[in-house]
Each structure stands twice: as structure tokens, then as C-alpha cells.
Amino acid sequence: MQNRRLFDRIESIKFKGITKKYGPVYAVKDLDLEVRGGELLILIGPSGSGKTTALRMMNRMIDQDTGSVTINGLDTRDVDPVRLRRNMGYVIQNIGLFPHMTIGENIGLVPKLEGWDKKKIHQRVSNLLDFVSLPPDIFMKRYPRQLSGGQQQRVGLARAMATDPPLFLMDEPFGALDPILRKQLQKEFLKIKNEINRTIIFVTHDIEEALVLGDRIAIMDQGQLVQVGPPEELIFNPASELVSDIVDNQRKYKHMDTLKVKDLMSAYEDKYALDGKTEVCDAVEEMTKRDLETAFVFDGHELLGQVTMVDLMKCRVKAQKLADLARPMKTFQPLDSVAFALSEMKKSGEYIAIVMDPNKPAGILVSDEVLLKLI
Amino acid sequence: MVGLEIILEATWEHIILVYTTLSISIAISIPLAFASLYSRKLEFVVMKFANLVQAVPSFAVVAIMVPLLGIGFTPAVVAIMLRALLPIVKNTFIGLKNVDPSIIDYAQGMGMSQWQINTYIRLPNAYPAMFAGIKFAGILANSIAVLTAFIGSGGLGEIIFQGLIGYNTSTLLAGAIPAILLAIMIDRSFSALEKKVTPGYRKI
Amino acid sequence: MLTIQVIAEVWDKHLMTIRTIEHLQMFSIALTLSIIIGVSVGVLIYMRPKTADTVLNFLNIVETIPDLALIVLLLPVLKLGAGPTIAACVLYSILPIARNTYTGLKGVDAQYTYVASAIGLSSREALFRVRIPLSLPLIAGGIRIALVFCMGVVTLGGLVAAGGLGTVLQNGVQLYQKDAILVAGLWTGLLAVLLDGFAGIIEKKLQERYGTW
Numbered sequence: 001m002q003n004r005r006l007f008d009r010i011e012s013i014k015f016k017g018i019t020k021k022y023g024p025v026y027a028v029k030d031l032d033l034e035v036r037g038g039e040l041l042i043l044i045g046p047s048g049s050g051k052t053t054a055l056r057m058m059n060r061m062i063d064q065d066t067g068s069v070t071i072n073g074l075d076t077r078d079v080d081p082v083r084l085r086r087n088m089g090y091v092i093q094n095i096g097l098f099p100h101m102t103i104g105e106n107i108g109l110v111p112k113l114e115g116w117d118k119k120k121i122h123q124r125v126s127n128l129l130d131f132v133s134l135p136p137d138i139f140m141k142r143y144p145r146q147l148s149g150g151q152q153q154r155v156g157l158a159r160a161m162a163t164d165p166p167l168f169l170m171d172e173p174f175g176a177l178d179p180i181l182r183k184q185l186q187k188e189f190l191k192i193k194n195e196i197n198r199t200i201i202f203v204t205h206d207i208e209e210a211l212v213l214g215d216r217i218a219i220m221d222q223g224q225l226v227q228v229g230p231p232e233e234l235i236f237n238p239a240s241e242l243v244s245d246i247v248d249n250q251r252k253y254k255h256m257d258t259l260k261v262k263d264l265m266s267a268y269e270d271k272y273a274l275d276g277k278t279e280v281c282d283a284v285e286e287m288t289k290r291d292l293e294t295a296f297v298f299d300g301h302e303l304l305g306q307v308t309m310v311d312l313m314k315c316r317v318k319a320q321k322l323a324d325l326a327r328p329m330k331t332f333q334p335l336d337s338v339a340f341a342l343s344e345m346k347k348s349g350e351y352i353a354i355v356m357d358p359n360k361p362a363g364i365l366v367s368d369e370v371l372l373k374l375i
Numbered sequence: 376m377v378g379l380e381i382i383l384e385a386t387w388e389h390i391i392l393v394y395t396t397l398s399i400s401i402a403i404s405i406p407l408a409f410a411s412l413y414s415r416k417l418e419f420v421v422m423k424f425a426n427l428v429q430a431v432p433s434f435a436v437v438a439i440m441v442p443l444l445g446i447g448f449t450p451a452v453v454a455i456m457l458r459a460l461l462p463i464v465k466n467t468f469i470g471l472k473n474v475d476p477s478i479i480d481y482a483q484g485m486g487m488s489q490w491q492i493n494t495y496i497r498l499p500n501a502y503p504a505m506f507a508g509i510k511f512a513g514i515l516a517n518s519i520a521v522l523t524a525f526i527g528s529g530g531l532g533e534i535i536f537q538g539l540i541g542y543n544t545s546t547l548l549a550g551a552i553p554a555i556l557l558a559i560m561i562d563r564s565f566s567a568l569e570k571k572v573t574p575g576y577r578k579i
Numbered sequence: 580m581l582t583i584q585v586i587a588e589v590w591d592k593h594l595m596t597i598r599t600i601e602h603l604q605m606f607s608i609a610l611t612l613s614i615i616i617g618v619s620v621g622v623l624i625y626m627r628p629k630t631a632d633t634v635l636n637f638l639n640i641v642e643t644i645p646d647l648a649l650i651v652l653l654l655p656v657l658k659l660g661a662g663p664t665i666a667a668c669v670l671y672s673i674l675p676i677a678r679n680t681y682t683g684l685k686g687v688d689a690q691y692t693y694v695a696s697a698i699g700l701s702s703r704e705a706l707f708r709v710r711i712p713l714s715l716p717l718i719a720g721g722i723r724i725a726l727v728f729c730m731g732v733v734t735l736g737g738l739v740a741a742g743g744l745g746t747v748l749q750n751g752v753q754l755y756q757k758d759a760i761l762v763a764g765l766w767t768g769l770l771a772v773l774l775d776g777f778a779g780i781i782e783k784k785l786q787e788r789y790g791t792w
Contacts, residue, residue, distance in 0.1 A: 110699060429727065442760050514643050
């Protein structure tokens with residue numbers, strides 16, 4: 001019975017008059033909200049705004065006091081919670097991979113409970129691991145503790161996709177990662193999102209993330225919905241002080257022409273650097289330890305280029321040195337103009353560049369971040 | 376039927392056996408625990424030995440006394456001690472050792488001597504664990520004391536062994552039931568004591 | 580002195596091969612039953628938390644009863660033979676296994692139970708696939724304690740015609756045969772220590788595999 005799909009595609013999800021109280025405090029108050037099929041809706045707001053509570057009502061981890069949540073017209077209270085949850089992919093900040101199961105077992109758990117045969121599960125898990133850029137022959141048999149934070153989060157995403165659900169609930173999935181890693185995963189996630197074309201509800205407290213990822217953004221405060229709409233609407237027609245505060249505080253820089261690279265670059269840290277003589281195997285281990293997805297390769301003080309974890313994973317000759325693998329990357333000077341730097345990066349399709357002053361690294365330029373600082 | 380007088384006498388013998396052993400065990404354990412605090416080698420030997428002996432069946436320990444020490448009260452005391460000593464040493468040692476080092480530092484700073492630190496800080500801190508160990512040892516001693524009747528220690532076990540010879544149920548019960556009551560008594564009284572010495576009356 | 584020759588003589592005369600087999604048979608039956616019952620009790624009191632204190636308190640009282648007295652209490656019900664000995668082993672062993680199972684299940688990190696439920700595991704599936712596996716190191720610790728209890732009680736079986744190595748000890752003491760006592764006593768002790776050590780290794784392995792980090 002649990003094998004049957006509740007829905008193949010989401011037409012719409014409707015919150016009607018939802019209220020949830022904890023003692024005298026309203027966690028959510030009179031919430032009316034519609035999620036459209038196929039969109040990525042962001043729920044954002046300060047902590048205690050009710051965004052997570054609203055998300056958890058969708059899979060009935062929390063039940064509302066009054067009001068109803070309907071999916072394609074089906075009231076969630078009429079469905080067994082276990083069955084409801086099997087029809088949704090769920091990703092959370094602390095991931096919660098089971099430590100006693102391998103990566104393969106973690107991803108294949110729900111398919112196994114759904115009664116898939118072994119071969120089909122294996123096939124599916126391999127495909128998913130490939131999909132999130134973790135080569136299956138390396139990662140299938142590993143345990144969660146052997147993975148870096150970024151790798152674990154990819155596994156969390158693959159687990160949510162295991163039964164190919166039509167709906168994803170994501171509760172600050174990138175919240176615990178360092179900024180550069182977060183950017184990279186957001187980027188990959190956007191790609192995935194476009195490929196799978198599913199309905200996604202995404203909770204975050206990070207407005208940058210919301211602006212980059214969201215088709216529409218719902219801003220919540222003190223249990224109530226303040227405004228919902230596409231990013232540009234929130235920027236140009238904020239419904240209240242709060243909305244303009246949330247969106248506007250990013251608008252620090254109005255005149256792009258006068259801006260220099262040094263104004264908008266991110267801090268450089270030594271942990272990003274690897275020596276060109278490092279062998280691939282050691283580099284993978286080192287990057288895992290430092291929780292890096294991208295590293296810069298140096299030969300002494302000379303910059304050789306960049307390597308990404310994905311490149312290293314694909315490399316078959318394990319004794320190869322990083323110097324041979326490093327891909328050239330854009331470098332800029334602190335006093336270059338931002339407009340120039342961005343157009344250069346766009347031309348070559350790079351989203352990350354290094355700033356040298358003049359021969360040693362002074363910062364990192366991440367295109368998304370620069371754009372967001374400009375809004 | 377077994378006369379009440381016989382039961383009372385056996386119970387008395389049993390109590391003497393248990394508490395003699397327990398007192399000697401405590402008297403040896405506490406200095407041993409303190410000594411282990413100052414010698415890593417001794418600590419290692421005591422802990423290893425404690426874990427090892429705990430696995431050996433009591434009956435084997437009791438029986439081996441016969442070729443080594445013969446039969447009677449003394450071999451029984453030694454056999455019981457071999458089992459009862461170690462939980463006390465182990466628990467006391469753990470209690471003594473688990474004192475917040477900053478408190479020891481502070482006490483030294485106040486000018487307390489090593490002896491004063493031990494009596495006023497380490498020992499009271501070890502009480503809860505120590506009394507838990509003594510309770511466990513008491514129950515163990517009571518249990519093995521039934522068995523040592525087999526090597527002539529006297530006590531309630533003697534009535535049980537008499538009952539076993541003719542398979543006489545009422546004789547068996549006349550030995551078993553007082554032994555069980557004694558066990559429950561030991562458990563209760565030492566639990567109460569344990570609570571009393573635990574700061575805030577909380578059971579660990 | 581114990582020479583090889585003396586040991587061999589005692590071994591043959593007291594049928595120690597057969598006694599060892601009896602000993603281990605009783606032991607394995609008792610331990611298997613203890614594990615089944617102990618884990619079940621642990622799971623049941625976990626699912627009905629209100630009963631936990633009562634059940635554990637009762638088992639605590641059972642634990643204080645002298646082992647020989649407990650066997651004797653069971654004699655009228657189960658008659659002479661291996662029955663009372665095995666039953667006493669089980670009664671002693673339920674507590675450590677049930678208590679550790681209960682503590683283990685209760686102590687599973689909340690994030691894992693939350694995720695289990697959120698990705699659509701029923702409470703039964705969450706119990707068997709997440710809670711119990713994550714509790715295995717603690718459950719194994721309880722089983723190891725039970726193993727020591729069982730070895731001790733099984734040895735007592737010799738006194739109530741249950742067979743096993745206790746029989747050799749009993750005969751040795753009654754007939755005052757020092758060699759027999761020494762050989763049987765050391766052998767029984769060695770068996771117990773070896774099994775305990777073996778269980779310790781398994782416990783450690785489980786700790787590495789399933790323990791929290």
C-alpha cells in the first residue's frame with residue numbers, strides 16, 4: 001500500500017487558515033499560502049518567525065491546531081504520516097546520516113523499505129551518487145564519519161532524491177557550511193533543481209541564498225506571512241519596513257563603476273592553498289579534512305591554478321601530482337575594477353577567481369557574492 | 376522440619392561470616408585504593424586483576440580454597456574476600472580519582488597538605504561510589520557465604536546442603552528464605568547509607 | 580604439583596570432556612534465552628516507559644538473591660537436573676541485558692530518530708533499523724555481564740545434579756581430591772575468563788562500528 005504514489009506531480013499546495021500555538025505563543029498564526037507546482041519557494045524570516053514550523057506541517061512532523069494543508073486538493077490529515085513522508089524528499093541542516101550505515105545503505109534505506117529489489121537499489125544509489133558528483137565506487141561503501149561536511153550534505157540530498165519524490169522540503173540545508181562551500185553547493189543545487197524540475201520548499205535565514213535560489217520568496221515574521229513574491233518584487237515593492245530591511249540592507253553599493261576588486265573580495269585563508277607536489281590521494285584527504293571543495297595550487301609562491309574535489313575524484317591516476325591537474329584560473333589585482341573582473345569571469349564561465357597583491361594571494365572573488373553585494 | 380533454633384543459629388553464623396569478610400575487605404581496600412592513586416603500576420595490576428577475577432565462577436574460587444587452605448571458617452573468609460575485595464577497591468579508586476583537578480589545585484593553593492587533601496576532599500568525594508561498591512560486595516558476600524557452607528564455613532548454606540541430600544523441600548526453604556531476606560536487608564540498608572553519603576541525597 | 584600426567588588422569592577419570600560439553604551446553608542455552616528475553620523486556624519497557632521503574636526494581640531484587648538460594652527456590656517447581664540452573668541463569672541475566680537495552684534505546688541521539696521519522700520510517704522500522712543498531716554497543720555490554728553471571732550459576736549446577744564442570748568440583752571437594760579440584764577449578768576459571776575476554780573484543784568491535792563519535 002505504501003508503494004503507491006500519493007501524487008506524481010504537485011499541482012499546488014495550499015495552506016488555509018493555519019494556526020499553531022505553543023502555550024500562549026503563536027508559532028504560526030492564520031497562515032494562508034499557496035505553493036505552485038514546479039516552483040522553488042523560499043520561506044525566510046528571523047528565528048521564531050514560524051518558517052520551520054510551517055515547513056514541518058507539510059510532512060506532519062508538526063500538526064496544526066486549526067486550518068488545513070492540502071496537496072493537490074488532498075488534506076494531509078487524511079493521509080498516514082509515514083506514507084505522506086515517503087512521498088517527499090527531506091533535507092535538513094545537520095543532515096542526520098545514520099552513522100551505522102554506509103553511504104549506500106543510507107541512500108538506499110527508503111527504497112529498501114519500499115520493497116525494491118537489490119539490483120534496482122544499487123543502480124539507483126550509483127546514479128544518485130554520480131548525480132551529486134560523488135563517484136559511487138569510492139563513496140558507496142564509506143561511512144558518514146569518513147566524509148567532509150560538504151560531501152555529507154550531498155549524500156543528504158541524494159537520500160532525499162532516492163525514490164524520486166515530486167516534492168522536496170529543505171530546512172536550511174546549507175546553513176552549517178562555510179561561505180565558499182555554501183556558494184558552490186548552491187550553484188550545484190541550482191543545476192540539479194533545473195534538471196529534476198520538482199517542487200521545492202526551502203527554509204533559510206540567509207537572504208542572499210533566498211535571492212539566488214528562489215523563484216518566489218515568502219517572508220514570515222512572528223508567525224505571520226508578511227509578503228510573498230518573486231525576488232524583484234520584494235526589492236522594488238516591499239510591503240513593509242521589515243521586508244525592505246531584510247532585502248535592502250544588502251544595498252550597500254550603488255555605483256558599480258567606482259568599485260574596486262578589493263572592496264568586494266572575500267578574505268583569503270591559508271587553508272585554501274595546496275602544494276603542487278601533493279599527490280592526488282593526499283590532496284583528497286587533505287581537502288576533506290579542511291572541508292574544501294575548491295583549492296588553489298601553488299608551487300612555492302607561484303600560482304599554478306585551481307583544483308576542485310570533483311576533478312580529483314574523476315582522476316584515475318592516483319600518483320599524479322596536483323601540478324599536472326591544476327586548471328588555470330583568473331587572477332586579478334586588488335585595484336582592478338569590479339565591472340572588468342566580473343565580465344572577464346563571465347566570459348570564461350568561471351565563478352571563482354583569486355586576487356593577487358601582487359604576487360601573494362590577498363583575497364577571493366566569488367561572482368555570486370559580488371552580485372549580491374551589489375543589489 | 377528444621378527447628379527455629381537451628382535456623383537462628385545458622386543465620387547468626389551467616390551474618391558473622393558476611394560481616395567479618397566485609398570488614399576485612401573494607402580495611403584492605405581503602406588503603407589499596409589510595410596506594411593505586413600514587414602508583415600507575417599498582418593501579419594497572421589492581422584494575423586488571425579486578426576485571427579478571429570478576430569473571431571467575433564463585434564455586435571455582437570456593438573449591439580451590441580446599442587444596443590451598445583446607446576447610447572451615449578461614450578458607451571461606453579468604454574465598455569470599457577474593458570476590459568482595461575488588462568491587463570496593465575498584466569503586467573507591469574511581470571515586471578518589473574523579474575529583475575535579477581544579478579543586479585539588481585550589482586546595483593546594485590554600486596550603487592543605489597531601490594528607491588533608493586526601494581526607495577532606497578526595498575521600499568524601501569517593502563516598503557515593505565507595506558505598507555502591509560496598510553494597511555490591513555485601514550482596515556478593517552474602518551470596519558466596521551460602522556456597523562456602525560446602526567447605527565447612529557453617530551458616531545458612533549448611534541447612535540448604537542438608538536439604539539437598541534428602542531433597543527435602545521444607546529444609547531447602549528453611550535455608551534459602553532467610554538467606555534471601557538477609558540479602559534484601561543488606562541491599563536496603565546499604566542503599567540507604569549510600570543515599571546518605573551522596574551530596575544532595577541523589578542516587579548515582 | 581600439577582604435571583601433565585596428573586591433569587590427564589584427572590581429566591579422564593572425571594569425564595571432563597563430557598562435563599565441559601554439558602557445561603557449555605547449559606551455558607549457551609541459558610545465555611541465548613537470556614538475550615532473547617532480556618532484549619525483549621528492554622524493548623517492552625522502552626515502549627511502555629511507565630512500567631520501566633517497576634520492572635527494573637523487581638529485577639533488582641532478584642539480582643540480590645544468593646544464586647544458590649535462587650536455584651533451590653526453583654527446585655520444587657522444575658525438579659532436579661539442568662532446569663533450575665538454566666532458569667536461575669536467565670532470571671539473573673534479564674536485568675543487565677534489559678537495563679542496558681532500555682538505556683541504549685532511550686539514549687539514541689535525537690537527531691537520528693527525528694530524521695528516521697521525517698524520511699518516512701514507521702516507529703517499528705525506526706526501532707529495528709535505527710534505535711536497536713545504534714544501541715548495540717550498550718546491549719553487548721549487558722550481554723557480557725550476563726555471560727559472567729551465567730558462567731557462575733552454571734558452575735553451581737553441579738550441586739543440584741545439573742551436570743557440567745561443577746559436578747567435578749563437587750566430587751573433588753566431597754572426596755577431598757586436591758588434584759581434581761585444582762584441575763577443574765582452574766579449567767572452569769580459564770573458560771570463563773576466555774569467554775569474557777572474547778565478549779570484550781566483540782563489544783569493542785561493536786563500539787567502533789556502531790558507537791557514537
